[in-house]
Amino acid sequence: MFGAWSPGEDVAKLAYFGLYALQHRGQESAGIAVSDGTRIVVYKDMGLVPQVFNESVLNTLRGYITVGHCRYSTSGSSVWENAQPTFRATPTASLALGHNGNLINTLELAALAGAPVGGLAGRATSDTDVLTALFAAPAAGSAIEAAAPAAGSAIEAAALAALPLLRGAFSLIFMDERTLYAARDPQGFRPLVLGRLAAGWVVASETCALDIVGASFVREVEPGEMIAIDERGVRSHVFARPEPRGCLFEYVYLARPDTSIAGRSVQATRVEVGRTLAAEHPADADLVIPVPESGTPAAIGYAQASGIPYGQGLVKNSYVGRTFIQPSQTIRQRGIRLKLNPLRDVIAGQRVVVVDDSIVRGNTQQAIVAMLREAGAAEVHVRISSPPVAWPCFFGIDFASRAELISGSMSAEEIRQSIGADSLGFVSLDGLIAATTLPSGRLCRACFDGEYPIAVAEAEQGKHMLEEAGRSGRRDRLEGAGAGGREDRP
Ligand code: SF4
Secondary structure (H helix, E strand, O other): OEEEEOOOOOHHHHHHHHHHHOHHHOOOEEEEEEEOOOOEEEEEEEOOHHHHOOHHHHHOOOOOEEEEEEEOOOOOOOOHHHOOOEEEEOOOOEEEEEEEEEEOOHHHHHHHHOOOOOOOOOOOOOHHHHHHHHHHOOOOOOHHHHHOOOOOOHHHHHHHHHHHHOOEEEEEEEEOOOOEEEEEOOOOOOOOEEEEEOOEEEEEOOHHHHHHOOOEEEEEOOOOEEEEEEOOEEEEEEOOOOOOOEEHHHHHHHOOOOOEEOOEEHHHHHHHHHHHHHHHOOOOOOEEEEOOOOOHHHHHHHHHHHOOOEOOOEEEOOOOOOOOOOOOHHHHHHHHHHHEEEOHHHHOOOEEEEEEOOOOOOHHHHHHHHHHHHOOOOEEEEEEOOOOOOOOOOOOOOOOOHHHOHHHHOOHHHHHHHHOOOEEEEOOHHHHHHHHOOOHHHEEOHHHHOOOOOOOOHHHHOOOHHHHHHHOOOOOOOOOOOOOEEEEOO
């Protein structure tokens, strides 16, 4: 997710390159919205950023404010209607919005907004669409309309009134015709940072996106804060008391290694976790290899601390998407063999320690152990740089149900047998937390210990709750198209 307010810049190209740096956060669809001060135009489609955009498309996106998004679905199907930025036009203003996270009171918000809820062809079915409806068109007489404070624009006022009602994970970047906004939930589950350009401002999911567009890091958007950026500069609104519980899994897998979170390099954290893993689960072995690429820093740390030589034993096809981020089990299983290939000369006859970042369903590790044995490994010792993922996430990672998580029902020894390894070791939760240098009370670690920072009852209705609600007729209002902008479907 990326946004910029920068007069004089080709902001669509800034968004393009920013999204390129953030492609790892979502690979299902991509979109860019721009405003020239009077009109918002949105272009989005299914696919990776370079599949959706080319020079001629970007040249049609003229303006000085932009919001870009690459989607990884955790609410609603992976279809064009749910691609972001979302768009709403009202008689007085238009809104384009990108969301990273997952709301857990979506049905309640949909009722409040009188929002459309899916189940019919051509209708969006994501939590993001519901919150877009809330921001763009608070229902007459609703709590939001009544509470709307006197702020800048109508969108700004509606957003400030609606934000305290949202529950769950939401890092947002949105805009009306003249102002760029960013907001973060009180827990700050997902990262969101503010950067400075020579003549403008950037907001992005990760600091690596600031680097690629030449922006300098200013600060994080704080948990419970909304900022507004226009010709007057950056204005800050606190809409809720901050209760920081940043996602621990960002350090394990999601964030890029060249990103910093809360002032701590993700790469440095992962190397430190590898060192801890070597101390907690030593192995009598000849070679340490990573599962590229998110296992690489921890493998380096493991090799450093153990004194066992480090080598590359698996080659990754960089053009195949991350396996568990794909939406269906069928694609996941096919994806594993497409993605990795062993280097037989390196592995044959060796007692190998293979370091991976996490075990979610166990499919990947089972395939890797089998591949390494086929390549001639004498022994395969699996080391995992996170504790067992035993609980689902309701805050923006699609781990699905506890039943699908191998650690939800199996012990470490049962998992070792299931994946066919000679030994298996997970880093401890304390070891992982210590590597972040953050106090444990500032981190969400629910997928590891089941201690959810906020209650999750409705979230357990699942990713497709709006589609199911729509089919069952629980919501019956269709959206009305407004004026003042354009949303392009290729
Ligand atoms: S449950 Fe796990 S993946 Fe989800 S926000 Fe918490 S730490 Fe992150």
